[in-house]
Amino acid sequence: MPIEGKTVAITGAGRGIGRATALHLAARGARLVLGARSEMELAAVADEIVSSGGEAVFHITDVVNRSDLEALVALACERFGRLDVIVNNAGIGPLSRFDSLRVDDWDAMIDVNLRGALYGIGAALPVFDRQQQGHVVNVVSTAGLKIVPTMGVYAATKNALRTATEALRQESGAHLRITEVSPGFIDTGFADASITDPQIRAAIVRRKEELAISPDAIARAIAFAIEQPDDVEVGSIVVRPTAQD
Numbered sequence: 001m002p003i004e005g006k007t008v009a010i011t012g013a014g015r016g017i018g019r020a021t022a023l024h025l026a027a028r029g030a031r032l033v034l035g036a037r038s039e040m041e042l043a044a045v046a047d048e049i050v051s052s053g054g055e056a057v058f059h060i061t062d063v064v065n066r067s068d069l070e071a072l073v074a075l076a077c078e079r080f081g082r083l084d085v086i087v088n089n090a091g092i093g094p095l096s097r098f099d100s101l102r103v104d105d106w107d108a109m110i111d112v113n114l115r116g117a118l119y120g121i122g123a124a125l126p127v128f129d130r131q132q133q134g135h136v137v138n139v140v141s142t143a144g145l146k147i148v149p150t151m152g153v154y155a156a157t158k159n160a161l162r163t164a165t166e167a168l169r170q171e172s173g174a175h176l177r178i179t180e181v182s183p184g185f186i187d188t189g190f191a192d193a194s195i196t197d198p199q200i201r202a203a204i205v206r207r208k209e210e211l212a213i214s215p216d217a218i219a220r221a222i223a224f225a226i227e228q229p230d231d232v233e234v235g236s237i238v239v240r241p242t243a244q245d
């Protein structure tokens with residue numbers, strides 16, 4: 001069981017896709033290092049894992065702070081002796097039209113979705129280099145594959161991360177695996193958590209209720225990438241509802 005015994009750090013692990021991935025990997029024997037800003041949510045996920053016989057620790061992490069990612073990776077090394085996988089999953093999507101000029105939301109998406117993932121990569125690479133083994137999983141989005149109105153800046157941050165992921169893949173040698181995962185509409189609180197425009201939020205929530213699929217689908221996709229043999233790199237996975245256009 002290649003997932004068993006692996007140490008996996010996940011950002012945005014308190015709810016949604018991050019939580020589902022943490023629970024799925026823990027059930028398959030991985031040791032989890034959970035990061036997000038909400039201590040209550042992180043503690044609940046860690047408790048759920050530990051009370052089911054798994055192993056999990058958490059660190060309050062705001063991915064806009066480089067030092068928080070360094071501390072998350074350091075926690076993995078202290079508690080479990082190594083880090084096998086970092087899942088850069090934390091993300092926000094305060095969607096809006098450009099002419100509503102929600103410039104602070106644009107900045108926040110760049111900071112969390114792009115800069116935050118880059119900080120995760122930067123924190124993990126020295127450990128992966130030392131171990132001569134590691135795996136970076138970046139959560140992007142189908143919003144970057146089919147570009148639609150209101151998702152311009154969000155899609156731009158996800159596609160910037162996609163571009164960086166491909167360059168990292170080419171730079172990385174035989175010891176490092178790089179995976180990008182593009183979820184479609186997933187049934188999480190993502191829209192409620194971050195969309196500040198009430199009309200757009202209502203439209204996205206309606207769409208989600210029509211067709212969204214469980215975050216477990218993304219957890220299984222991430223597990224698939226991790227469980228491959230070390231010389232097999234799953235580069236890109238797109239998982240969307242069958243009904244999504």
Ligand SMILES: NC(=O)c1ccc[n+]([C@@H]2O[C@H](COP(=O)([O-])OP(=O)(O)OC[C@H]3O[C@@H](n4cnc5c(N)ncnc54)[C@H](OP(=O)(O)O)[C@@H]3O)[C@@H](O)[C@H]2O)c1
Nearest residue numbers: 012014015016017036037038062063090091141186188190
């Ligand atoms: N749901 C979808 O339909 C969908 C589709 C495509 C891609 N995605 C991507 O999937 C990822 C997860 O989304 P989700 O649907 O699971 O969203 P979610 O339910 O809103 O969960 C987001 C997670 O990220 C954390 N987070 C947000 N800002 C953070 C920050 N600055 N630092 C650290 N953690 C932060 C949140 O915790 P705190 O608020 O406590 O920090 C939470 O744990 C995101 O990257 C998103 O862009 C989602």
